[in-house]
Amino acid sequence: MTNALFHPFAPAAKPEDDFINIVRGEGSLVFDDSGKDYVDALGSLWYCQVGHGRTEIVDAISAQMRKLESFNIFDPFTNEAAVRVADMIAERSPHPDGRVFLGSSGSEAVDSALKIARQYHQKRGDADRQLVVRRTNGYHGTNFGGTSAQGIAPNREGWGDLVPHFLEVGHDDLEAAATVFAEHGDRIAAVISEPVQGAGGVHPPIDGYLDGLRRLCDDHGSLLILDEVICGFGRTGEWFGAQHYGVTPDLMTFAKGVTSGYLPLSGVILSRGVSEVFEEPGFIFRSGYTYSGHPASCVAGVANLQLMTDEGLVSRANHVGEKIREGLAALEADGLIESWRGTGAIYAAELGRDAIPVRNDILQEGVIVRPIGTCLAICPPLVITDEEVGRVIDTMVACLK
Template identity: 50%
Template sequence: MAATAFLHPFTRPSADGFLTIMRGEGATVWDAHGRSYVDGMASLWYCNIGHGRGEIADAVATQMRQLAGYHTFERFTNEPTEQLCERLAARAPVAGSRVFLTSSGSEAVETAVKLARFSHHLAGDPARTVVISRRPSYHGVAYAGTTLTGLPLNQAGFGPLLPDVCQVPRGDLEAAAAAFAANPGRVAAVIAEPVIGAGGVYPPEPGELAGLRALCDQHGALLILDEVITGFGRLGHWWGADRYGVTPDLTVFAKAVTSGYQPLGGVLVTPRVLAPFAADPDAVLRTGHTYSGHPAASAAALVNLDVLEDEGLLDRAVHVGRRLADGLSRLIDGERIVEVRGDGAVRAVGLGPGVDAPQVREHMLAAGVIARPIGAGTIAFSPPLVITDAQVDRLVQSLADAVARPAVPVVTR
């Protein structure tokens, strides 16, 4: 089958044989042949409230009939966006935060870096342009995020990347301290995922996030938490910052703010970051996006937040995570499955030598289960928080069956 006109992301341009997903309900999706799959990844880490929520579709349709879209530059705004930002600010890790909206996590990371640098600039410290990130990590695909991402293959071939970025190994506070020492008075911010997601599903080492916070405080830098995956209940809390008891200066979010029903992201900006703006009433924030504060996206997010709250899905995440972790841990045999890692309702298994993650994924697809291979040696799970216990158990059993099989069936449309 020839490649289609759609040039797929993170895929060989010559690839064909794609799996066409037609519909979804709860933690189940169906393909064009009517085959059902347990969605063990909530699509791409984001569909926390599950698929097929008619109440979100209705809210978006109602909003689009009234006002489909209008920009929010300068003097313009709209009611759903103002309501959403009030609710997000009320849930923010730091009181008094304001909300800058984007259309994606990648845009939000770019914005957080720009805000960190610009805040220092307005404070009379324009030399602070260095941003420290960790390896491995994932921070999106725009140029700042690509540079900050601690996955070399994601950077290869794209030419010169963003200057003044320094990467250190995850969990290595001594290396982070050395990066500060090597750039005295020049570090604008440190960026970190509370749980590293697409880099392999690694929770922080004990004291790691608190240590990064302390280094930022010691050296006058800002702490950016990239909560694109961990925000909105994935770890059993609204934020990874709450889960780990660390205070960020900037919080990046996207994905589960709408559970993927509309594209939306943003940055929670604390009073500390905003203080230099307040001190200069003539300062203009010359950044933003055509769809920042899109009313239909905001309408979707408002209903999504209602569902997370009304159905107790943050508590459900804790239960799902424990059941999934317990089941996966029972599969550890030191040969095919060698470790289980993660936190809350985001988990991964480390595969043994010779067990190929993409092949395991194909076996699981053939059995009606969707998981995500990361590199050659990791299978990740991040299911909708509405997943049933029986479906969680099916994820585990499917993995157990898959690692025991040699042949690789390929499920296509």
């Protein structure tokens, strides 16, 4: 029997009783309603940097909610938590002098960034710049803007007309991007790209690719949007993928790891150059969300970023990554997987065959990884212990043999 609950990205006819009911979490482990434990090797859904059950964040949220549970930040209001989290995010980004727009979901962040990019050009008298270049395998959420920006074709199908003016290029084909710019450069508002493509199968960029996009944007007056919803907040071993790859975007979207998922928070970082265009006296920015700057979400962000800083979790991603790479390299050497790819603490094991049955076996044995086509994605909390990484790898070995 199905219940009222209509699950996202799930078979709509699947009975509620067939889902795994997760009831508790601690560190990198989660527990179902039978008491069985699982290593959460995907950080829930690519977001749980600091691990589950961190009372520091829960206490900060609770204290905020006892004082003020919520109040909006549309003009003329503001709140301390929103100001503080925006400062902390900007300070850690390549744009310490930039501005931070806040929302709740990654999809809201992406749609906001697309709107900001187009309006930036309009305000500079270049209203014809509406095209956005997207990459195959790109994932940018499921609102209409993000759906249109996606390079995962099945996710774009079945919804009727999407947002017009998107052009797709092969995900690592810089020449194709150069051709699109040669043909349409004066009408391209922006390129949108994840630093490492996550939900599309964990594809790090080939050498020089993001640099190449930056150059094309500079040469043609277009903006570079890096969608840091997965890569942001330590996943690559730097605060942002932009810093990991040494590329400075004009706009950056973030969500997930900013609060480690304790409460929903997302946003867009605007470079100084972009934000200045909006700062003319009297101009009103006409976009935003009821929960933009929600104080409870914002204190969750402040507490999470403070924890990550105090515990050195950004550089710890490199240690976690080293352990995962050792394990995956051994699996490859033993012929159990075809190959692996990734950087920092985000990886894919390429099986060369449907990954879902293998994932099901691994899940049965108490490890959560995500099947994407023919690969299994691994993106654990940055606090995962070496023993827990060992359990992930040993379980994969047992199930792949």
